[in-house]
Amino acid sequence: MVAGYHLFWTVYGYWLPNDPRGSTSKEVRVERIEALGEHHFGRRENQPSSQQLREFLKNAHEALAHTVRPLDDDDIPIVGAALGSLIAEKGYVCYACAVMPDHVHILIRRHRDRAEDMIAEFRKRTKTALIEAGKWPVNHPVWTDGAGWKTFVNSRRQFENEIEYIRRNPVKIGRAEQTWDFVTAYDGWL
Secondary structure: OOOEEEEEEEOOOOOOOOOOOEEOOOOOOHHHOOOOOOEEEOOOOOOOHHHHHHHHHHHHHHOOOOOOOOOEEEHOOOOOHHHHHHHHHOOOHHHHHHOOOOEEEEEOOOOOOOOOOOHHHHHHHHHHHHHOOOOOOOOOOOOOEEEEEEEOOOOOOHHHHHHHHHHHHHHHOOOOOOOOOOOOOOOOOO
């Protein structure tokens, strides 16, 4: 039984189809990106070093059609507020959220909406919020193409593990733990 969804998606330019960490993309469709490295479907068993990943991203960012713009400290609360607005509007129950400079994680209890539809709405709402705040050009992508990713959550232990993983995301890169007023404490619901 699916009890919840761990949804995540990346900022434009941050997890390309031939990322050396592996990818869920089936193919690389852009020739100048394809030239950067071989495609590997799925997470690679042997992960690249930090230096190898930085080198790949540097070369990839130079090859992309648009400038890569990570979310800055002013963008993150705008994205969070837009997520919270949609969560309230749709009646979602959110157990964890991390808005990172290069990606977003959100843990939602099972709902009538499909995971893919939730991601699409979250991406649309947050892009609109950034544009309306004057923080993002209208013709510049905010999020990487594709549907994002989902993990189905089906046990209390998995809920607890996903919550901890999401909570620690900002801390792992030296930022403060994030608190959002739309996040509900997990009460063991299943």
